[in-house]
Amino acid sequence: MDCLNERKSSRDFNDTKEISEQTLSNLLWAAWGYNRADKRTAPSSRNKQEIDIYVVLKKGVYLWDTKTNVLKLIIAQDLRKKTGTQTFVEKAPVNLIFVCNKRKAEAKTEQALTEATYANAGYISQNIYLFCASEGLATVVRGSVPKEDLGKLLNLSENQLIVLAQSVGYPAK
Numbered sequence: 001m002d003c004l005n006e007r008k009s010s011r012d013f014n015d016t017k018e019i020s021e022q023t024l025s026n027l028l029w030a031a032w033g034y035n036r037a038d039k040r041t042a043p044s045s046r047n048k049q050e051i052d053i054y055v056v057l058k059k060g061v062y063l064w065d066t067k068t069n070v071l072k073l074i075i076a077q078d079l080r081k082k083t084g085t086q087t088f089v090e091k092a093p094v095n096l097i098f099v100c101n102k103r104k105a106e107a108k109t110e111q112a113l114t115e116a117t118y119a120n121a122g123y124i125s126q127n128i129y130l131f132c133a134s135e136g137l138a139t140v141v142r143g144s145v146p147k148e149d150l151g152k153l154l155n156l157s158e159n160q161l162i163v164l165a166q167s168v169g170y171p172a173k
């Protein structure tokens with residue numbers, strides 16, 4: 001009840017206080033980790049588990065390998081600013097990008113794909129909101145993402161679709 005009461009969007013990030021590796025690990029598990037052999041903390045349509053999370057930090061962009069809980073380095077550059085259109089984005093120590101793998105989704109139509117993957121991303125996002133409420137972290141989910149440009153920067157394939165982004169950090173005050 002407390003987490004739900006505290007759940008909110010915040011856009012005012014402390015740009016000097018980093019999130020520890022343990023907290024990031026916990027956050028990612030809460031978001032979309034395995035809580036059963038082949039099922040996760042968020043539901044997915046037909047259990048296709050089609051969303052990958054890219055983790056954009058000051059030191060680089062990583063792909064979270066959920067099974068091994070390892071962050072695999074994709075680009076050793078600070079691309080936080082490129083993940084959004086709003087000025088707070090570059091201040092947030094963590095920007096998460098939810099990317100749909102269309103092959104995994106195996107949807108019959110583009111509309112079915114869109115409906116399912118946006119719903120899936122919404123559950124992941126809410127898990128992050130509630131985790132952040134429990135940890136005193138600030139967060140905001142973002143549809144405002146320069147998807148085409150960011151997709152090129154991340155070398156995404158035509159089978160990958162950026163769905164939403166979410167900024168996370170400690171509150172400025």
Ligand SMILES: Cc1cc2nc3c(=O)[nH]c(=O)nc-3n(C[C@H](O)[C@H](O)[C@H](O)COP(=O)(O)O)c2cc1C
Pocket residue numbers: 007008009010011086140141142143144145
């Ligand atoms: C699908 C979706 C997209 C959103 N996109 C943005 C965004 O691009 N930038 C932003 O600052 N907030 C974004 N928000 C956050 C909403 O503005 C926020 O949830 C709303 O104002 C209600 O505030 P609350 O989350 O504190 O209850 C988005 C929310 C949702 C659900």
